Amino acid sequence: QAATTDEKTYQIATDITFAPFEFQETNGEYVGIDIDLLNAIAEDQGFKVEIKPLGFNAAVQALESKQVDGVIAGMSITDERKNKFDFSDPYFDSGVVMAVKEGNDEIKEYKDLKGKKVAVKTGTEGASFATSIKDKYGFKIVTFDDSANMYDDVKTGNSTAVFDDYPVLAYGANQGNGLELVTEKESGGSYGFAVSKGQNPELIQQFNEGLSNLKESGEYDKILDTYLSAPK
Numbered sequence: 001q002a003a004t005t006d007e008k009t010y011q012i013a014t015d016i017t018f019a020p021f022e023f024q025e026t027n028g029e030y031v032g033i034d035i036d037l038l039n040a041i042a043e044d045q046g047f048k049v050e051i052k053p054l055g056f057n058a059a060v061q062a063l064e065s066k067q068v069d070g071v072i073a074g075m076s077i078t079d080e081r082k083n084k085f086d087f088s089d090p091y092f093d094s095g096v097v098m099a100v101k102e103g104n105d106e107i108k109e110y111k112d113l114k115g116k117k118v119a120v121k122t123g124t125e126g127a128s129f130a131t132s133i134k135d136k137y138g139f140k141i142v143t144f145d146d147s148a149n150m151y152d153d154v155k156t157g158n159s160t161a162v163f164d165d166y167p168v169l170a171y172g173a174n175q176g177n178g179l180e181l182v183t184e185k186e187s188g189g190s191y192g193f194a195v196s197k198g199q200n201p202e203l204i205q206q207f208n209e210g211l212s213n214l215k216e217s218g219e220y221d222k223i224l225d226t227y228l229s230a231p232k
């Protein structure tokens, strides 16, 4: 390991509430699969990170305007985003799913959304997917900046459903957040760590090397297990 004093510190933006990938502990500390992976990779590769929980869309915008060095936020690798960003190797498979308030048996498929409101988070794959089918199924879209407010809108009954990432909604439902998954997941991108196109290529390389080392050492599985296999 390099001496601490020569280690470069990178500013990394993330979402504010996207468990199990990033969320705040009661003591204010940010934890989750993304945060733990990034910290472990930074330690393995000898760099430092400063985590900036900005919210998903704000994080992506901050990266685009080069106010931060990278984004780790359950950010899906998509062809459109590859025009603006360079991504690491994928580190987690995702996909979009629909959820409703627990116990709502009226909504079983997309066509049941006719005339209803659907909550999405600005700038996400879930928002793009909902937008792509809204005219076909005749529903309206309500946008939010973070998942917590979006889920609350469904729980209070203003929105009938929410489209968000499968691993996040499944984790939340499993934790008893008051929502239940309805549909099979739509295929979606895998998560990757992003930098601005052509910027910080060394950081992407270090991320990939660190990720591969963590997979080899078993640390990657250990981090995932911490969040995904705990009995509820």
Ligand code: GLN
Binding pocket: 015, 018, 056, 073, 074, 075, 076, 077, 094, 121, 123, 124, 125, 126, 165
């Ligand atoms: N995976 C989704 C996307 O990249 C959502 C990410 C998020 O809400 N943090 O659009």
